Amino acid sequence: MSRVKLLGVSGSPFSRRIEWALKIKGVEYELIEQDLQKKSPLLLESNPIHKKIPVLLYNGKPIVESLVIIEYIDEAFEGPSILPKDPYDRAIARFWAKFLDDKCLPAAWKALWSKGEEQDKEEAYEVFKVVDNELKDKKFFGGDKIGFVDIIANFVGFWVGIVEEATGVVLLTSEKFPNLCAWRDEYLNCSQVKENMPSREMLLAYFKARAEAAANK
């Protein structure tokens, strides 16, 4: 029986972050796939406050919130570092992780499921511009190698393009965001990304069905 269990959803960016972090450390784990429409007693008991995935169970003890879990994995297990080593670089990485989760993700999600008029996209454009500036002259967020912030940015790198295709709302164009789009190209070309993402085809079918359901409402 594995000492490390992950209560997650394989199509979720938050859950995939954790799987990626565990793989970097070489930690064996068991993914216990969750049905969010019918939450399991184990999920409700392990995360009684937020009732959300992902939850990492280590020897039965739960840890929740994907950023908190990744820092935990980085501190609790041997293996290559996930966060940078230098305190200043760590602070910068934590800043961008927070910015991506608190600002980019909600703004992008809102825009992607809007009517797609220009005014619906303004907030997303604004935060993506900030990220685009940050990526000027940089291959990845931390420099030449894929790292912590890139793992957190999986939503922008992988999911946004799929939801764009499903809903027809386009946010990321290389005219508007040349650096962010160049980052995405590099990102999608990485073997680590390919190994840590769900099937594009399956996700696209899922989001297309969701978009159709929303249109028929």
Added chain:
Amino acid sequence: MSRVKLLGVSGSPFSRRIEWALKIKGVEYELIEQDLQKKSPLLLESNPIHKKIPVLLYNGKPIVESLVIIEYIDEAFEGPSILPKDPYDRAIARFWAKFLDDKCLPAAWKALWSKGEEQDKEEAYEVFKVVDNELKDKKFFGGDKIGFVDIIANFVGFWVGIVEEATGVVLLTSEKFPNLCAWRDEYLNCSQVKENMPSREMLLAYFKARAEAAANK
């Protein structure tokens, strides 16, 4: 000239957290008081994305977001630890810090500046109940000694009571939240708290003026 500068506001809970963390480490710093009505070029240049205090400048390099700054201070300077040492305890502390900032603070602030009807307070009651449960059988968040989460909870420990007095909207009663109120009593009795809080009298006058201005709108 001090190598560590803090762009802050002495009446702000976010700014006070940083001062407290610096004092724990015994780091000398210069507080550069900011006028948020008229933001200084130094603030805008140091935090161009959020344009907010606090900003820590270490040898001129800026670090922003109070939780990020405290982790930086803990990692960059010698002295007593601010976060717990054990990875699991660190994860739990980070979870509560995030819960306090993302859930408690906005809910409490909204309720405190509402009309004070019971339905305006429901969200705040809900999150305070969660915190109250967590504090059952505990003196402080981390156990017997004041620590990281208590520093983050300065808003609940110190500011909420003052704003309650200024606006007349009461949220924290020992009938509803016995553990949280017991924590607050312990908290306000600590010498570290007394040394790290602004003048109650001055803050009360400030929030009373704000409450009057809001009432006259």
